[in-house]
Amino acid sequence: MALPSFEQIVRVLSLEDYNTRVVVLGVMALGTASGLIGTFLLLRKRALTADALSHATLPGIAVAFMVMVAMGSDGKSLGGLLLGAFVFGCIGVLGIVGIRKTTRLKDDAAIGIVLSVLFGLGLCLLRIATELPSGSAAGLSGFIFGKASSMVASDALIMAGVALGIAISTIALRKEWTLLCFDEEFAAVQGWPTLLLDVILMAMVAVVTVIALQSVGLVLAVAMLIIPAACARYWTTKITTMLMASALIGCLSGWLGAVVSALVPRMPTGPIIVLICGFWFVVSFILGPNNGLLIRQLTRRRLNRRISMQHILRAMWEVRESEHTSNFSTEDVLPLRSWNKRTVEQLLRRCSKLHFATREPNASWRLTEKGSAEASRIVRNHRLWEVYLITYADIAPSHVDRDADMIEHVLGKSLVAQLEKLLDATGLPDIPDSPHALGGST
Amino acid sequence: MTWSIIDTWIIIIGALCAAGCAIPGTILVLRRMSLMGDAISHTVLPGIAIAFLITGNRDPMAMLIGAVVVGLLTAFLVQTIQSLGNVEAGASMGIVFTVLFAFGLVLMRQAVDHVDIDPDCVLYGSIELAWFDQDPDGWGIPRGAIVNGVMLLANLFVMLLFYKELKITSFDPALAKSQGIQPAFMHYLLMTMTAATAVAAFETVGSILVVAMFIVPPATAYLLTNRYGMMFALAIGISIASAVLGHISAITVPTWFGFSGTSTAGAMAVATGVLFFVAWVASPSQGIVAKQWHRISVRLLVLREDILGILWRLEERGESTVLPEQLSEAIGSPRLLIRFALIGLQKKNAVTKINLHWSLTTSGRDSATKLVRAHRLWEVYLDAHYPQDSNQLHQTAERLEHVTTPEMQSMLGDAKEDPHGSRVPDDT
Numbered sequence: 001m002a003l004p005s006f007e008q009i010v011r012v013l014s015l016e017d018y019n020t021r022v023v024v025l026g027v028m029a030l031g032t033a034s035g036l037i038g039t040f041l042l043l044r045k046r047a048l049t050a051d052a053l054s055h056a057t058l059p060g061i062a063v064a065f066m067v068m069v070a071m072g073s074d075g076k077s078l079g080g081l082l083l084g085a086f087v088f089g090c091i092g093v094l095g096i097v098g099i100r101k102t103t104r105l106k107d108d109a110a111i112g113i114v115l116s117v118l119f120g121l122g123l124c125l126l127r128i129a130t131e132l133p134s135g136s137a138a139g140l141s142g143f144i145f146g147k148a149s150s151m152v153a154s155d156a157l158i159m160a161g162v163a164l165g166i167a168i169s170t171i172a173l174r175k176e177w178t179l180l181c182f183d184e185e186f187a188a189v190q191g192w193p194t195l196l197l198d199v200i201l202m203a204m205v206a207v208v209t210v211i212a213l214q215s216v217g218l219v220l221a222v223a224m225l226i227i228p229a230a231c232a233r234y235w236t237t238k239i240t241t242m243l244m245a246s247a248l249i250g251c252l253s254g255w256l257g258a259v260v261s262a263l264v265p266r267m268p269t270g271p272i273i274v275l276i277c278g279f280w281f282v283v284s285f286i287l288g289p290n291n292g293l294l295i296r297q298l299t300r301r302r303l304n305r306r307i308s309m310q311h312i313l314r315a316m317w318e319v320r321e322s323e324h325t326s327n328f329s330t331e332d333v334l335p336l337r338s339w340n341k342r343t344v345e346q347l348l349r350r351c352s353k354l355h356f357a358t359r360e361p362n363a364s365w366r367l368t369e370k371g372s373a374e375a376s377r378i379v380r381n382h383r384l385w386e387v388y389l390i391t392y393a394d395i396a397p398s399h400v401d402r403d404a405d406m407i408e409h410v411l412g413k414s415l416v417a418q419l420e421k422l423l424d425a426t427g428l429p430d431i432p433d434s435p436h437a438l439g440g441s442t
Numbered sequence: 443m444t445w446s447i448i449d450t451w452i453i454i455i456g457a458l459c460a461a462g463c464a465i466p467g468t469i470l471v472l473r474r475m476s477l478m479g480d481a482i483s484h485t486v487l488p489g490i491a492i493a494f495l496i497t498g499n500r501d502p503m504a505m506l507i508g509a510v511v512v513g514l515l516t517a518f519l520v521q522t523i524q525s526l527g528n529v530e531a532g533a534s535m536g537i538v539f540t541v542l543f544a545f546g547l548v549l550m551r552q553a554v555d556h557v558d559i560d561p562d563c564v565l566y567g568s569i570e571l572a573w574f575d576q577d578p579d580g581w582g583i584p585r586g587a588i589v590n591g592v593m594l595l596a597n598l599f600v601m602l603l604f605y606k607e608l609k610i611t612s613f614d615p616a617l618a619k620s621q622g623i624q625p626a627f628m629h630y631l632l633m634t635m636t637a638a639t640a641v642a643a644f645e646t647v648g649s650i651l652v653v654a655m656f657i658v659p660p661a662t663a664y665l666l667t668n669r670y671g672m673m674f675a676l677a678i679g680i681s682i683a684s685a686v687l688g689h690i691s692a693i694t695v696p697t698w699f700g701f702s703g704t705s706t707a708g709a710m711a712v713a714t715g716v717l718f719f720v721a722w723v724a725s726p727s728q729g730i731v732a733k734q735w736h737r738i739s740v741r742l743l744v745l746r747e748d749i750l751g752i753l754w755r756l757e758e759r760g761e762s763t764v765l766p767e768q769l770s771e772a773i774g775s776p777r778l779l780i781r782f783a784l785i786g787l788q789k790k791n792a793v794t795k796i797n798l799h800w801s802l803t804t805s806g807r808d809s810a811t812k813l814v815r816a817h818r819l820w821e822v823y824l825d826a827h828y829p830q831d832s833n834q835l836h837q838t839a840e841r842l843e844h845v846t847t848p849e850m851q852s853m854l855g856d857a858k859e860d861p862h863g864s865r866v867p868d869d870t
Contacts (some may be wrong), residue, residue: 047533048477102730103722105471105661107532112476112657113718119650120711122568124692131701144565145547203870219484223540226533233529266551271544278541291528 005265012262020262023148026156027215027254027273029163030224034208035250036170038225039232040245041205047226048108049096050196052115053202054209054221055084056092058122061143061213062129069132076139078155085143092118141302146217146270148258155214162211166204166269170243177201216270224250227277233237253277307409311337311376312347313356314408316367317375322438327364334358336438376431382408383432384419390435391423397435448570451691455572455586456685456710459643462594463655464677465601466635471660472612472673473632477532477655479516481539482633483640483649485516488546489639495553502589506641514630516542520726520751567648569706586646593642600635601674604628609670655681658714665721665728680717687862688713707760744844745783747813748773750792750842753802754810758864763799811867818860818867825861831862 004012041050064084064210068077092114099110126140142150142301170177179187180197205225212221232245257273286293315336319328330344348365351357356371367375385404389395395403411419470479486509493508494500516538524534572586601608611618611628618625636656643652663676688710693703723730752772756764766784770777784800787793792806802810820839824830857866 042530044535045530045532047530047536051480051536076796099722102733103665103728105664106474108474108476109471109657109661109664112480112653113661113715116650116654116657116711117715117718120654120708120715123650123708124712127704127708128701129697220540220544222536223544226536227540230529230533230537234527268551271547271551274540274544275548278537278544281537281541285523285527293526418656 004224007231008263012259017262018153019149020258022151022153023215023262023269024158024255024258026151026159027148027258027269028251029156029159029254030208030212030215031228031250031252031254031273032247033159033163033250034212034224034227035232035247036243037166037201037204037208038227038229038250039239039246040170040177040201042226042229042233044201046202046205047222048111048305049093049202050205050209050225051222052096052118053089053092053206054212055115055122056095057089057210058119058144059125060084060086060088060091060122061140062122062125062362063088065140066125069129078158078214081140081143082213085210085213086206088118089209090203093202093206116432142197142217143213144217144219144400145268146213146215146220146328148215148261148269151214159211159215162207166208167247169200169204173197173200174239174243200429202332216273220270220274221299223274223277227274227281228253229278231277231284231288234284234290234292237290247343248266249277253280308343308347309350309354309356311339312344312351313367313371313375314378314382316351316357316365316371317379318434320367326366326367327360328365339343372412378408380431381411381416383434384416385411386435387423388419388434448767449693451572451584451587452569452706453645453686453689455569455584455590456689456706457682458587458590458594459544459647459651460655460681460685460710461678462597462639462661463643464659464681465597465651465674466632466639467656468663468674468677469608469612469632470656471664472670472828476661477535477779478633479636479640480653481520481535481791482513482516482636483644483652483656484539485512485542485546486637486640486644486649488512488542490550490644491546491553495549497581503726506638509641510634510713512542513640514633515634516637516694517630522810530550551684565648565650566705567644567651567707569647570620572646589642590646597635597639601633604631638746647710648707651711652712654711655684658711658718662714662718662721665725666716668727681714684713684717685710687716727812742779742783742786743860745773745775745779746787747784747844749787750802750806750810751813751817753793753800754807754814757802757807763796763801766800769800808847812869813843815867816846816854819851819854819857820846821860821862822857822866823854835861 011017012020015024040045041416059086061081064066064081067084068074068080073080079173090336095114095118096107096110099105099113100107105113121395129140139147139150165269176192176197179190179192180194180201184194187197208225209218209221212218212224215223228248228250229242231249232242235245236242253273253276256276257269260276261267261269261272284292287295289295312333318327318336319423330341330348333348334341348357348359351371352359352365356374357365357367374391382404385407386397386400389400389403390397450711467476467479470476489509489512490505493504493513496508499503512641518532519538520531521535523529524531527534529537569586572584575585576582607618607623607628609752610621611623611625615625618628640649640652640656643655660673660677662680663673666676667673689706691707691713692706695709696702696704721729725733726732749769752769753764756762766777766780769784770780773780784793787806788804790793791803792809793800794803817839817840820842821835824835824838
């Protein structure tokens with residue numbers, strides 16, 4: 001694989017060549033449009049319906065070609081072909097709805113049936129179309145895997161126009177579609193025409209799919225719709241931000257894909273764009289701040305650390321309380337929970353790092369002033385909850401420990417204040433006595 | 443149409459491949475995972491491309507291993523992204539298979555110098571040429587027939603070996619787990635079967651027919667039966683029928699319009715669709731016709747009973763005959779349906795017609811008495827137990843009277859008067 005020279009890179013990036021210019025602008029417009037409409041498609045859980053839709057366009061292309069040839073033209077008019085594609089895409093969606101509504105088959109089977117049967121029909125018709133005496137059907141199979149290099153300026157203009165139309169309708173219908181995606185029943189009760197909104201949404205999806213046919217191809221068109229939106233989901237929880245992020249990712253992937261395929265020989269544009277989308281997905285899946293893999297692992301670890309720290313502090317406090325000694329060894333803490341010696345030692349070391357405990361001579365430990373304060377807070381929360389459970393929930397004193405053990409970490413100030421009020425804290429000592437024997441199983 | 447040995451072999455290969463696909467397909471459809479079949483048959487492509495790049499030739503074993511590994515990877519990634527990434531199943535599938543398929547296409551373009559395979563062939567396959575691909579000592583049996591035949595036998599073997607395990611994990615994974623069957627193992631076994639079948643079939647018939655054969659014949663069978671074993675049998679039968687029908691129409695139908703023929707794989711996919719459509723419309727239990735027929739016959743039954751009730755109440759008021767127009771107005775049903783219902787009643791000898799006027803016969807009066815008695819007793823019962831608006835009372839009783847069994851009626855009591863003050867007729 002020959003690396004492109006510096007001059008080549010500059011030429012492509014500055015859009016000097018006519019061909020590059022057309023392709024880059026076209027796929028960027030496509031990426032933006034599909035990113036916008038794909039957001040609603042993804043939220044509406046229709047990802048694979050769009051896949052069936054794009055496969056269903058193939059017979060439409062063939063039929064449109066044959067009709068145009070029969071009418072005397074050479075069948076090359078892109079507008080006519082795309083109109084046929086659009087009509088059959090809609091037929092495909094209607095087929096899915098029909099199968100789902102009138103049989104006991106579920107969505108998956110309905111989608112699979114429409115997708116494979118209509119695509120098979122498309123292949124049959126394409127083969128027949130190649131035999132037509134006038135007109136040349138050779139270019140038609142380019143719609144299957146996409147053939148960006150065949151794009152001309154007017155195609156790019158159509159794509160830009162469609163992108164603009166999609167952007168305007170997204171802005172206009174943002175609120176309605178959002179409601180449709182998140183709470184359809186509520187939208188219906190509020191008097192929104194949900195069916196009409198749904199139809200408009202799917203029609204927009206069909207339009208984007210159809211303009212994606214030429215550059216990305218019908219097998220991969222669905223990727224342009226769902227992957228940018230799925231990426232954006234990991235970066236935000238706000239619909240407006242998600243729309244912008246999704247459009248940006250779609251646009252950027254389109255641009256990068258077109259540039260790479262212009263620079264590297266034998267790189268088909270459509271698949272490269274999809275691979276770049278896939279790359280963004282992996283990045284977002286791992287690094288995204290909303291539900292990303294890394295952030296979730298980090299929060300979980302942080303929570304686990306905080307909880308185990310609070311466990312060891314309470315254990316130390318309880319040992320000090322029941323043994324009436326300020327110095328204690330690892331063995332004294334060990335029976336309080338089901339943990340092993342190594343964990344306890346690790347936790348104690350971390351305690352000393354945070355100045356919660358200090359190591360005394362002959363392998364014993366002591367709570368510091370700071371540790372004592374923090375431990376007393378946790379023990380107090382724990383016991384307040386225990387007293388609350390015994391008083392108000394009629395739970396036996398021997399059974400409250402476990403419940404309180406889980407909730408002590410998340411009791412906020414206001415909840416503690418409420419507990420104090422409920423239990424009339426004035427009558428309780430600052431730190432109530434434990435209602436049950438301390439020390440685990442002993 | 444000229445038939446040759448080539449056509450016979452095309453049908454045999456198509457049928458073997460279709461039957462092989464129907465087995466994992468049935469389980470996929472039952473588990474509502476049909477689209478995993480679609481996803482995996484797409485991702486066979488990168489598997490094969492990688493196998494090509496590593497071995498440098500078309501070694502079938504390497505292709506099989508490559509495709510199965512990538513197929514399992516697809517299943518695993520779909521699962522992982524779905525559960526770890528909070529992505530809905532369909533979207534997760536869409537992301538994984540498109541990206542892997544795109545990767546396969548790029549690999550193929552890059553490796554175009556080394557291997558003779560193009561993406562179009564992945565879609566269509568080359569079943570028309572399969573007969574020419576024979577091993578020298580293969581007794582004249584094409585390689586495609588051997589590959590697909592072996593795959594069919596392997597699928598049959600696995601299906602029979604794990605018959606009840608597959609069944610129980612499909613319908614009740616929790617029960618399966620409590621019985622010591624691992625649903626996860628069965629899941630990946632099914633995915634392996636799917637990927638292996640897809641790769642065996644794709645070279646001869648192309649990936650599009652594989653998807654059709656995975657999903658459409660089992661879905662058709664699902665509309666025809668409620669039994670697990672029967673569904674396998676029907677799916678296999680329907681897929682074989684589609685293969686035969688598909689090839690025959692591929693070489694005949696276009697000739698009616700002056701063309702020479704069309705893609706056999708495509709036509710077989712369309713044939714599965716045609717058979718599905720037939721079952722959709724005409725299935726004895728699930729079809730549109732059967733469902734509509736059932737609906738209409740229930741409607742006519744209710745209508746006949748309503749007419750009897752009206753005639754009885756007219757007699758109570760001293761009128762004994764009625765015109766169909768009056769009935770149509772009183773019940774609010776189209777006149778045609780009223781006519782059907784009246785003719786039905788006439789056949790049962792419940793009503794007679796004198797000069798366009800209809801009236802009850804003695805036996806009709808007996809059935810009508812039973813109906814009105816049930817109606818009024820229901821009103822009494824409802825009024826006593828669920829006090830409500832008296833108009834509402836009539837509406838509910840009007841519906842219940844048609845489904846009242848003698849046992850139910852005996853529990854409704856023995857009142858003499860209904861809440862509106864009308865007499866409850868005695869049981870005759």
